[in-house]
Each structure stands twice: as C-alpha cells, then as structure tokens.
Amino acid sequence: DLVGTYYWLSVMYDSLNMVTEKLAALDNCADVALKLKLIDKASLSAIYQRVEYFFDIGDYHRCISYATQCETLGREYAKSGASFAYSDGNHYALSSLLWNVNALLQLKNYEAAEKLLINKVEEFTKVHFNDNLGVIYDQLAKVQLHKGNHKQALSYFKQSLSNEQR
DSSP states (O other): OHHHHHHHHHHHHHHTTOHHHHHHHHHHHHHHHHHHTOOOHHHHHHHHHHHHHHHHTTOHHHHHHHHHHHHHHHHHHHTSOOTTHHHHHHHHHHHHHHHHHHHHHHTTOHHHHHHHHHHHHHHHHHTTOOTTHHHHHHHHHHHHHHHTOHHHHHHHHHHHHHHHHO
C-alpha cells in the first residue's frame, strides 16, 4: 500500500502546485517500489513523471537515465500477467524510449539516438512486435533530418507510413 499511498500523495501535492513535495513523493513511490521489487502502474507512473520533469527542466542526462529505467521496468511489467499490465507496461516502455530519443536529440547526440532506434527495430522485428515500428521509423526519420540526411529521412518516413497503414 505504501507505493500507492506515495503516488496519491504526489497527485495531491500536484493539485496544490507543491512541486518540490510532489517530486519527493514520486521519488519515494519509485524507491519503495524498487526496494520491494514491486513494479505496478503507480510506480511506473512515478518514474515516468520524473522522465517528463527532467526533460522539461532541461536535465537531459537525468531524463535519459530515468527513461531507460522506466522502459526496462515497463517491459518487465508488461510480462507480469497482471490485469492491463501488457498494454500499460508497453505504453510506458515505448513512451520512455521516445523521451530518451528526444533527450538525445536535444543533446545533439544523433548517433546514440540512431543506434538506440535501430536496435529497437531489430528487437521488435525479431519478436514480431510490429505494432510500434511505425513510431520507431518516424523517430529514425527525425534523427536523419537532424543529421541532414533528407533522402534517408524520406525513406524512414515512408516505412513509418507503410507500417502504420498495415
């Protein structure tokens, strides 16, 4: 119950616009969940909100760290078999991946963003998890635009569209 209690405390602090207290409650929620090895929707939400917060304040390195952790835990949660775990876990995992890529783009670390996304294409293709490939190809196209590779970007945009149409 402690994980959920910290999560709801963060919601209350948020509604009172008490940012410091909200962040402390989110940290406590995530810390307790990790210590107890109890990953649920509340703890994933707590970590995910930290991802967004650090991106918003421009602390991209901490954003990447939390996003990587949230993606890993989201995938674990998706495999747990709890009700709604598959969709919720995969949602947090994919969203965290996209925040990770966006933070890398802000740091102008295009090579790392490209490598991360290409690895995801390979991983998703290998296990026939094609539902999110369109989003991954879209992000790859945006990386190529940042690198000035317009032809490659167009190719990835076409792959994204094709995947989404399927």
